[in-house]
Amino acid sequence: MIISILTSKFKTNRFGLILAKYSYRVKLNDILAGRIIGLESTHALVDIGLERAALLPREEINVSAVNNPKAALYIDFIGEFLILSINKTTQQIIVSLKQVDCMRLWQRIRQIDFKNTVIYAINERPLRKGKIILFYGLKFFSLNSHIPKHYRRKKRKNFLLPFKFIEVKDIIHIGYLNSRLAVYPRFSQNLEVGGTYCSNVVSIKSFGIFVNIYGIQCLLHISEISYDRISDINSLYKKGDQLKVKIVYKSIQQGKISVSIKKL
Template sequence: MIIVTSKFDFNKFGLLLSKHSYQVKNNDILAGILIGLEPEYALIDLGLERICFLPLKELSLSHITNAQELLNINFIAEFFILDIKDNQRIIVSLKRVESIYLWNRLRQLDFTNMIIYAKIVKYLKKGRLAIFNGLYFFVLNSNIPKYYRRTNNQNLFIPFKFLEIKDSFHIAHISSTSAVFSKVNKNLILEAIYLGNIVSIKDFGIFINILGIKCLVHISEICQNPTIDLTSFYKRGDQISLKIISKDIERGKISITLET
């Protein structure tokens, strides 16, 4: 193993930590310098008694094909203490610091009325993995319109709205359905009459699409007999007249009734 030694003679902050017997722990962020580069990891000097290891998979949130294009001897940055092994081997991360800074920048935005466009990067059984501004979000299928769930376009950007942000866990819940609702909300007027297309028929009612919003007309709104076969009256694709009786802006849903 060949290690190229840097010109970095000492780390004043590291010496200060040693002077006061500070015990470095997981999740600390310390400034350091790269002193060597191997095929699978880089060697980092944080001014501590031991050299730290930066796995190349912890280099960046972005996909890096050639680490040497980004790293060089005497490269200086802040490093996240990822793990301290039993043998006192210290593992650090650059992408964790990047993630923290991106998250803090994201928190400064006004989420109330903001719609973002995120790229779907992975298709999972219960949802999709989307990326926005370098951060990854998992979106449940229930929060994605069926049109977007059916497509396999790898370069698809779709609208999302933030539902909830949990700072302590760096978790955000986002919904494409709510974003689509926000875009058409101004065109949905209470007590107004609209034409909707039937998209599916169930035992308990019919689902109808109005301006891209999927709504349910419960069987109790259609007939007094709860055991009636609705396919005897409707079929998929039929257009029927409906009245909007309420809007739930937070959940991105509307309540409708048949226009008689």
């Protein structure tokens, strides 16, 4: 939606004069300079150069939660505000400081060498299939399968974890993190392809068994268990069984190790 420009009537406003000079028409997702002219418990009033003051909800002030706008802002604070919405009837404008900061933070994230860089981010809260991770004030997601079990068991929040980015979607500003890729090179350096090791069964799936060697989870695919066809893998093994296995594949880039019994 686009609204016609009505120059601000607030005193000492230069933003309105600039907008009026160029006959600017305000629309959604514009970023305009503004000045805080009022503070309430739930919102702030912003002069962005229009006749009507814009509304800045407290949840749009900062990437971190703000309970009271008066603790984060002050009268005459000047910043850049993104137009979130425009009410067609009242022409009330809702703006955001947080979204502008997020855009800048995202630009910094894109400067990271994702392939070779290990970052340390904060475990904020668990979800059913993973965890929300905080980095540079932005929220990312990591699957539980991408986090070592030792860290998944920790109940406390806000502790640092090493991660690597595995996927970044610029358009919708979503990133996926993997902690296993970050810790894998250090813990797997003693595991060599062709080596034989004792392992413990940690989980059994229809396609194979996951075993633990020196704290590293490795896959024993069903095709690497026996030369004979296996109809029910659960009838052969149970969680906690000790198996002697041979490493047949190792990838630092993928954070994967495959083992075999039949090649012993």
